[in-house]
């Protein structure tokens with residue numbers, strides 16, 4: 165880089181910092197046309213009555229300004245318990261964990277969302293590191309804009325220390341690039357990565373995603389993970405979980421917003437269905453599907469003018485989420501090559517929520533190479549099993 | 551052996567005396583029948599009296615045993631419903647109260663229950679005894695592991711395992727329900 169290039173970057177940073185106008189500099193990591201092609205591909209799936217054919221994978225559910233606004237609405241809806249509780253209780257839970265983070269950290273946030281949580285994290289990290297670099301990573305540029313503004317409003321860091329990155333973090337190659345970028349920017353200084361708001365649960369191969377994301381962490385780095393949890397697994401509890409999600413109208417509007425904005429379907433929220441199940445011994449799983457209940461075969465059009473058949477009774481999976489069994493968490497963390505530094509749990513203190521549903525916030529560090537001992541609760545289970 | 555001999559001798563003598571009494575009654579002239587009649591009736595009363603007394607004392611013993619089992623079951627119920635075994639209660643380290651079984655032990659060993667009439671009950675009580683011994687043993691292990699672990703997490707894990715739907719503990723609750731229902735119907 166020549167001296168004049170360096171001056172250009174410096175001037176740009178200065179111009180942004182000193183302007184009243186809300187400029188923001190975003191690094192766009194992917195060609196958005198490819199993303200649209202991928203979405204089209206996902207919507208071309210075979211007919212299926214249970215959401216296993218056509219789907220909108222995580223990331224696309226938040227992609228674009230419509231879904232972004234719908235998400236912000238859903239988060240504010242008191243009936244959408246998981247997010248509401250997650251946001252409300254985050255201050256307290258983060259308060260219990262942050263003491264173990266250490267000083268001099270930078271912050272890379274996977275999936276900013278509304279940015280409320282990142283704001284609390286930044287507040288704390290800035291106390292120890294005025295020169296902190298903040299990299300929110302999200303697939304949706306609108307979400308990045310919204311979340312980053314909320315996260316940095318008034319608390320700093322200075323404008324040019326904020327580098328929003330538009331990128332699909334579920335793609336392994338993207339992560340390799342991101343890792344290089346981050347390491348170039350921060351050198352050997354420690355980074356706090358975060359994946360909050362039960363985002364992990366939205367992915368089909370959540371274990372793989374977590375392993376890929378945590379692989380970015382070096383020994384000096386930490387990883388903050390937040391997931392929705394359940395004390396026990398049973399079909400009854402799966403029904404309770406479904407019940408919890410289906411209560412919120414704003415949530416239904418959010419899950420359908422991707423269809424509304426990416427297809428020409430006439431959306432009726434009543435066609436949104438929730439299907440709960442138990443996923444092995446690790447989680448309760450909730451699939452949100454949109455079913456063609458019009459009685460006719462429909463042709464829907466995508467933004468690139470592709471026409472896709474949507475036969476009667478066919479479904480599109482709109483969203484996938486889970487509540488992880490608390491006792492499966494250790495295994496999930498270990499499988500991702502991490503160890504738990506500390507963690508905190510909070511139950512939903514809401515009368516209508518099922519017993520044992522809550523949120524867990526875990527602070528992780530790259531695991532030791534030694535094989536982990538048998539999980540502790542195994543002994544407890546062996547002793548009390550029939 | 552001596553016991554059998556003494557029993558045989560006692561009942562043999564009584565039977566012979568009875569037979570003699572009856573034949574005396576038959577052969578004595580009509581005017582002198584009072585004495586053999588009184589004699590035979592006294593012997594009859596003696597013989598039935600022995601059985602009546604035995605029967606009454608056995609019944610009393612059985613009732614006593616059932617009463618104390620009922621009391622013991624009620625106490626165990628209180629323990630299980632108490633704060634220590636409450637699923638939503640405190641998850642801190644603690645010494646758990648134990649289930650008791652001394653009345654059941656006594657009833658089984660004293661022979662106050664009849665092997666014929668009470669066969670089902672005896673079977674149920676044996677199962678209950680085994681379950682209680684097993685629970686108490688598991689509680690002991692739990693306390694030992696929880697108290698020797700430096701982290702509070704252990705206590706939470708055991709709490710969860712103890713109250714999980716598939717826990718051995720749930721089986722004990724059901725067995726107690728069954729036993730209590732059975733004993734109170736007797």
Ligand SMILES: C[S@@+](CC[C@H](N)C(=O)[O-])C[C@H]1O[C@@H](n2cnc3c(N)ncnc32)[C@H](O)[C@@H]1O
Pocket residue numbers: 222223224226227274275276277278279281301302303304307331332333334359360361362363
């Ligand atoms: C459930 S929200 C969580 C928001 C926030 N972290 C919180 O806890 O409130 C998920 C966020 O992750 C982003 N996201 C989901 N899948 C993604 C992907 N594959 N690549 C990049 N961002 C993704 C969404 O755009 C959204 O902002």
